[in-house]
Amino acid sequence: MKYIDEFRDPEKVQRLLDLIHKRSTRPVRLMEFCGGHTHAIFKFGLRQLLPRTVSLLSGPGCPVCVTSSSDLDRSIAMAHLPGVIVTTFGDMMRVPGSNGTLQDAKAQGADVRMVYSSLDALAIARANRRRPVIFLAIGFETTAPTVAAAILQAQAEGLDNFFILSLHKLTPPATKAILDAGEVKLSGIIGPGHVTTVIGS
Amino acid sequence: MCLAVPARVLTIEGQEAEVDFSGVRRRISIALTPEVRVGDYVVIHTGFAISVLDEAEALETLKLFQELDQFTAQMLQSAGDTRNPFEPGSDEPSEE
Numbered sequence: 001m002k003y004i005d006e007f008r009d010p011e012k013v014q015r016l017l018d019l020i021h022k023r024s025t026r027p028v029r030l031m032e033f034c035g036g037h038t039h040a041i042f043k044f045g046l047r048q049l050l051p052r053t054v055s056l057l058s059g060p061g062c063p064v065c066v067t068s069s070s071d072l073d074r075s076i077a078m079a080h081l082p083g084v085i086v087t088t089f090g091d092m093m094r095v096p097g098s099n100g101t102l103q104d105a106k107a108q109g110a111d112v113r114m115v116y117s118s119l120d121a122l123a124i125a126r127a128n129r130r131r132p133v134i135f136l137a138i139g140f141e142t143t144a145p146t147v148a149a150a151i152l153q154a155q156a157e158g159l160d161n162f163f164i165l166s167l168h169k170l171t172p173p174a175t176k177a178i179l180d181a182g183e184v185k186l187s188g189i190i191g192p193g194h195v196t197t198v199i200g201s
Numbered sequence: 202m203c204l205a206v207p208a209r210v211l212t213i214e215g216q217e218a219e220v221d222f223s224g225v226r227r228r229i230s231i232a233l234t235p236e237v238r239v240g241d242y243v244v245i246h247t248g249f250a251i252s253v254l255d256e257a258e259a260l261e262t263l264k265l266f267q268e269l270d271q272f273t274a275q276m277l278q279s280a281g282d283t284r285n286p287f288e289p290g291s292d293e294p295s296e297e
Contacts, residue, residue: 001256003207003242004223006263012270019273036204089247117248119230139247142205146249149232194205197244197252 017049024053031178032190033171034061057184060174061192063139063167064091071167072097075136078165079110085128087121088136090114118150125154125162138167142194171195205246207254210239220245 032038038058041047047056060066076097079086086102093103093114106112115121118135125133137147147164154162171192178184191201208220208227216232220243227245231237234250243250 001242001259002223003254003259006259007266009266009270012266012273015270015273015277019276022277039204117230119248142246142251145233145251146230146247149230149249153232194244194246194251197205 020054021051024051026053028054028187029057029185030054030188030190031057031059031184031186032061033059033175033192034190034194035065036194037061037190057186059189060178061140061171062091063143063169064089064095066169066174067092067095067138067167069097071165072102073099075165076100076102076105076110078134079105079112080108081132083131085111085113085124085131085133086136087113087115087124087133089116089138092136092138118147119153122150122154122159122162125159126157129159129161132161132163134163134165136167137164140169140171140192140195141198142192144168145198205244205251207242208245210237210241210243210250213237213239218243218250220250 032041035058038061041056050056072095075086075088075092076099078084079102088102093106093112094101102110102112113124115124115135118137121133121135135147135150137143139147147166147168150162151164175189179186206222208222208229210231211219211221211226213231216230217228218231218237220227220229222245229243229245230249231243232249234243234253237243237250237253242254244252244254
């Protein structure tokens, strides 16, 4: 069991597609929650494989994209404070606030560093004990526990220069808002899988 | 953003583990999955194992795929049958 190959079976997919093409007459709209879903749908060309009756809509599932301008402005302002190092996931770098992006701030001399993990941010704090290191903690339920683990680790090591700006989002309120708004008629939602590994399904 | 991929645990040292993503090796934290053992597959997100994959659960899912496929093949065979087994209910969205 390798947990990827076993789940990829082109013959089964083809048979299922044949049946969907044969049987689908009424419009069906499905919303994928995650940016990861959207990525997979484009990567594997699912829209082209499905009949025109089945449409896929992209949902709110990117915590970076749904970050408010005010939170971005705050992050950028912090990056301009003397001595401060701001650490962030790469996808935050190019998101515009009211006046530029974190990348612009970096170009203007602010110390903004891209990390792949909260633990990378912690390592930067360890290497720069005299400077405040702020980690922009952005993400859904999937990411929140990894930030919590970094805080526990920082406490255990006595790293008092490690800070978190918590910008976490919850997925159920986002889903509920879409369903309650009544703007989109949906037949179904493809739920956020990795979120459910954390909060349960 | 919440992208996560399965990887196999090669070695464990305290709260860290070396894992293999189909050939690429990386050190990750297992602080969130203390139950993990060498040889297990874990789902990695931003440098952390966030869950240990359960073989029984995976086999159950594959069994469902198999059942779905059998049903699909049956439906395709009975091509003469014009009855739609997916007759939409009243709660389906309509085009207007």
